[in-house]
Amino acid sequence: MNAHIAVLPGDGIGPEVTAAAVAVLRGVAGQAFAFTEHAIGGCAIDATGDPLPAATVEACRAADAVLLGAVGGPKWSDPNAPVRPEQGLLALRATLGVYANLRPLRVHPRLAALSPLKAEHLHGVDLVFVRELTGGAYFGRKTREGDVAVDECRYSVAEVERVVRRACELARARRGRLTSVDKANVLETSRLWRATTERIARDYPDVTLEHQLVDSMAMLLLTRPSAYDVIVTENLFGDILTDEAAALAGSLGVSPSASLGDGRRGLYEPIHGSAPDIAGRGVANPIGAILSAALLLRHSLGLDAEAAAVEAAVDAVLDEAELTADLGGHATTQQVTDAVLDRLAARRKVAA
Numbered sequence: 001m002n003a004h005i006a007v008l009p010g011d012g013i014g015p016e017v018t019a020a021a022v023a024v025l026r027g028v029a030g031q032a033f034a035f036t037e038h039a040i041g042g043c044a045i046d047a048t049g050d051p052l053p054a055a056t057v058e059a060c061r062a063a064d065a066v067l068l069g070a071v072g073g074p075k076w077s078d079p080n081a082p083v084r085p086e087q088g089l090l091a092l093r094a095t096l097g098v099y100a101n102l103r104p105l106r107v108h109p110r111l112a113a114l115s116p117l118k119a120e121h122l123h124g125v126d127l128v129f130v131r132e133l134t135g136g137a138y139f140g141r142k143t144r145e146g147d148v149a150v151d152e153c154r155y156s157v158a159e160v161e162r163v164v165r166r167a168c169e170l171a172r173a174r175r176g177r178l179t180s181v182d183k184a185n186v187l188e189t190s191r192l193w194r195a196t197t198e199r200i201a202r203d204y205p206d207v208t209l210e211h212q213l214v215d216s217m218a219m220l221l222l223t224r225p226s227a228y229d230v231i232v233t234e235n236l237f238g239d240i241l242t243d244e245a246a247a248l249a250g251s252l253g254v255s256p257s258a259s260l261g262d263g264r265r266g267l268y269e270p271i272h273g274s275a276p277d278i279a280g281r282g283v284a285n286p287i288g289a290i291l292s293a294a295l296l297l298r299h300s301l302g303l304d305a306e307a308a309a310v311e312a313a314v315d316a317v318l319d320e321a322e323l324t325a326d327l328g329g330h331a332t333t334q335q336v337t338d339a340v341l342d343r344l345a346a347r348r349k350v351a352a
């Protein structure tokens with residue numbers, strides 16, 4: 001398959017972890033992909049003044065899938081700056097129409113010791129967040145008048161319907177349980193979210209729906225994470241809860257994501273940021289980016305066996321290899337990437 005993958009390394013550790021993911025994609029058996037690199041975020045502001053240059057949008061539209069590292073950093077974080085790297089990422093998500101952001105979470109047994117939770121609470125944790133990605137407070141009108149600032153939070157029925165349908169389909173294909181997270185005791189958008197979710201879920205009688213308020217969900221993730229299967233929620237709640245959930249897996253550095261719309265083309269990125277505190281030292285954990293590449297193989301290219309091979313290779317590395325510092329080890333990004341490539345090659349030899 002000669003798929004075209006647009007690579008957007010971005011800022012901070014973004015280039016380090018996307019290089020790892022590209023190396024693994026190149027190591028996938030029997031596939032030749034074409035990679036092109038494009039600017040986004042702070043480096044794009046420096047080069048062009050625009051965090052999402054038109055040439056990047058064009059390349060992403062022409063590609064079969066987009067692989068992104070991370071954007072942002074202290075250099076571009078002045079609250080009075082006219083333009084910010086994060087605006088480029090949000091504009092890209094909106095432009096590509098990738099409204100459903102899948103963020104899976106499993107806890108590898110070796111990493112359970114690094115989690116803030118006791119091992120018995122982590123047993124059997126296997127859940128997927130479906131975070132609405134192109135609406136809510138992120139995209140509402142923003143105003144500043146004198147000393148008053150407003151971020152409008154807006155959702156339409158259609159925006160809720162499409163992401164909830166996606167979550168119901170996913171729950172149906174998994175263990176049949178859907179938890180919808182909102183703040184319906186306070187927010188009007190959440191009341192619309194809840195009513196719409198109930199109506200859509202009626203089309204899925206094989207899926208059991210429950211509602212949780214976001215504050216108690218934040219607590220339940222820490223007290224009984226294994227009780228959940230698919231969790232669907234709005235943009236801002238999903239951003240916060242998924243970083244919390246990632247900590248259960250031992251590090252933000254191992255969590256991948258797939259952002260999907262109605263077509264096959266998706267945007268794939270680890271959920272972590274540009275990690276300015278460790279950038280440029282070659283010690284970033286590449287596993288979140290590598291697992292994002294596995295999601296790319298599965299969701300945009302339909303290469304399920306190849307995706308599973310990458311995931312199995314990562315599991316094998318987590319079983320026994322030296323890991324990066326966020327997971328208590330001393331390995332570099334390159335060493336972990338090489339270890340994944342070794343396991344991929346070893347699996348190929350066994351299969352041959």
Ligand SMILES: NC(=O)c1ccc[n+]([C@@H]2O[C@H](COP(=O)([O-])OP(=O)(O)OC[C@H]3O[C@@H](n4cnc5c(N)ncnc54)[C@H](O)[C@@H]3O)[C@@H](O)[C@H]2O)c1
Pocket residue numbers: 013017069070071072073074077086089252253254269270271272273274275276277278283284285286288324326
């Ligand atoms: N998708 C994205 O591009 C994205 C996501 C989140 C944050 N950001 C941006 O990144 C910048 C920094 O944000 P932050 O510091 O709050 O969050 P961050 O995710 O960059 O870092 C939080 C902590 O996790 C660690 N960490 C993150 N990824 C790691 C990895 N792969 N390996 C090892 N350790 C890792 C960092 O070293 C840091 O201590 C901000 O400008 C923010 O807007 C971008």
Ligand SMILES: CC(C)[C@H](C(=O)O)[C@@H](O)C(=O)O
Pocket residue numbers: 072086089090239271273
């Ligand atoms: C960088 C930022 C805009 C982004 C978000 O809030 O969506 C990030 O935190 C994420 O989780 O992908």
Ligand SMILES: [Mg+2]
Pocket residue numbers: 239240243271
């Ligand atoms: Mg986030």
